[in-house]
Amino acid sequence: MTFAVILLSLLAIAALVGVMWKDQEAAKEWIYHAAWFRGIFVFLICDLILAIVVHAEFSRRYAAYFLTHAGLVTTLVGFSIGGLFGMEGYLMLDVGKHESRLSDLNPKTNRLQPKTPEEKLPFEVFLERFYIDYYPPAAPYLLVSLADTKKGVKIPLDRGDRLRSPDSKYKLTVIERFASAEQKFIVVNRSDKARNPAVKVRAEQNGRLFQGCLFAVLPAVPVVETPLLVMEFKYGLDEPAWNKQVQEAHQSVAASFAFTDEATGEGNVLPVVFNRDQLLGKTGYRLRMLRSISGVNVDMATKKTEELMGPPVNPALRVAIVSVDGRKHERYVFAQPPPPFMERKLRGPFEKLKLEYHYAPPLGRDFAYVMLHSGDGQRFSVVSLLPEGKTQTITAVLGEEKIISASRKRRNAVDRNLNGTTDENLSLPRGLRIRVQEFLPDAGVDEKVAAVPSGGQPAIRIRVEGVLGKDEKWLMLNAERGIEYPDRNLTLRYMQDPLDIRQYHSDLRLIEKGKVEKRATVSVNDPVTHQKYTFYQIDYDKEHGQWSVLKVVRSPGTPVLFTGFGMLFLGVVGMVLTRGQKLSRKR
């Protein structure tokens, strides 16, 4: 036992030196991977085995003793097997490309470099797509900050709650609710006497409010459109026609792609399938969809385009087209097409080929495509694409609020803490009153802030009143400038935090001898194993989402290691349960 205590103490001291060593790579070289450090472990294993043998007897105490000590030996052996016979490397994968060569991480430069000598997997890995899951947007808040103390408070803008004031002297009131991560719609009013029946609907989506009238005849539908919600009003349909409409709505929530050859008039709809050649009817063109992006940024100075990742701005597909005579062209097809002259420019050499992309949000993400129908004028049907990929129909009654996707969790925007300082001592000017006067979900600035039909930013009109005077201003969401109260110390801004990342996914195809052996999605904390190789999501292209780095590991010691863990834990628990009992010792 004395020897074991010495060895354990030596390990602790050596590890402490290693922990305190500034250069951890040097610590690995001189301590953790050094022969003398491993030697301690060898001695420890010998000592543990000896202890097991010396104390051998038939008792519950010994069983626990055996499991603890043998578990530790098994754990150390498991680590050794992994170190001796295991393999690890990195796969740098571009979207839409194959790879089987492994890379190493250079610890000094922290960059990947091909392994020398070259090492390859016995199969090809194809990255079908890489995508990011985001949390629902946070509720907007009012940011009240003081210039002198550099302290501030975030006041969430929720209905029902009395705003938490940083000081009980101040009264803060919200007039209208507009902070919610849930999608809701409410049919507010209906008119069926006129020649053009209409409903007035209001939709709340991710904290933004959209409302307007839907007409059965004019103008052309949809009238009310939010980024994720398209509403149509179909009036006076009989039951079969209404069912047909619902059926069509179900079908419409899937992404589709349409082509028209303006020379021959031929056209059709294609499924959205990536990296597979599809013939465009009898036009002779072959088309391959390369990737989907959430939008494109164009640098006006350099005319360079930059593909965007994240929430869809103007979703697009990158496609490659080959004509009968072998001419090739790559282009984007946008869900919201550009003006006609730009669209023609995009067509490149194939001037007569018109391509359209009907965007449906990706399955399992935070977006849902919704259509509103009316059957007999009393029922309003919503067809939505649920996060799990199923479609569902909800029937709403006039004037009743319905939550379409109730599973979303509301994020709170708790007050406190701005720039690392708490608001506990925030002292605002005496008698200050802050009041949100008006809210516009879609506002634009021309000469003054006003509601715009779509594409605007949320804005609030806010009034600040105190002993130094009063001020009233429109605040646009996330605008740099806010209200500076007359003393120029207190500033009010209307803010919403950027989206937080929930998960990264890489959709893979594992290909052997030209045949797809397996399709799998690798996510953080959710690795995939194929032929003794396990793939882990490690890194990704943070700017454009066009590549993903996977760690590839073959670790034959893992079963041994996990067995050791199990034995060790059971043994330690057993030692506690059999405390007070003593073991004999053979000499």
Added chain:
Amino acid sequence: MDILLTQTALYLYLLALLLMLTRAFQPRLTPWVPSGALLLGALLQLAAIILRWRLLGWTPVTSLYEVIAYFCCGLALVIFFTFRKFDFPWVASLALALLAGTLSYALYGQDTNVKMVVPALRSHWMAIHVSSWCFSYSSFSLGFVASAALLALRRLNLHPALQERLSAIFYRLVLFGFPFHTLGLITGAVWAKNAWASPWFHDAKEWAAAITWLIYAVYLHLHHRENKGADWLGILGMASIVFAFVGVNYIPSAQQSAHTYVQPGEPDLMPLFWMMSPFVMLALVLWGLGFWKNGLKTATSTRR
């Protein structure tokens, strides 16, 4: 709401501390009074944790505030059950002071905002891993208080019977915490294997936790041999816990650690120095006490 509950729990712990001190001076006060306040505080904190869990949709152990609050709830429960079993108001008072101080640090010195769980933390292993740490650290922390009191009494050669009792309490607490600590190490390795492909990275935080495990393993071996010097490991163990829990963020190697989130630049060693200084001071005081007492005895015997 959960912050309010935690703050109320803190006030209840302070009340329990006051009542515990009263009980130490006035043994007629029934032990249920201080332990009732303590239990109520722990239950409120438990409710706060459940509320935050619901709000976050995940085990609330994603920030230092949440982890410390979790730890404090565990510590309160461990103090409650140990006090109900052993009835030692002095040691419980010291432990309650430690608990109140730590929870105040979390509430008023840390960011209490709800943070979205980053992809790497979205693992069920993480919940078991952190919960295990919290229970083991709670148990070891109370053990530290018992061992410090024990060493002080031993240096002063006072109350031999109480010394025996404190030694037994310390041993039982280490025995209770050790399986949780082992589980914490194991689940950490399994989680790391699942998330980053390797169960052990030789990371500063990993080794700091392993050092704590080694210290308590050594203690259990020495205690088995009835070695009285083993009780010093209570202080060393606690210093190691503080180092592994918070201190490791301030060492130079923290920037290369996957477990710490430090800003680039030269880390400041001063917080580490301040964190470790109470333990050094305590050890010095204990040595000083022994020297004073023994010196006094020697002087008296010479005069005779």
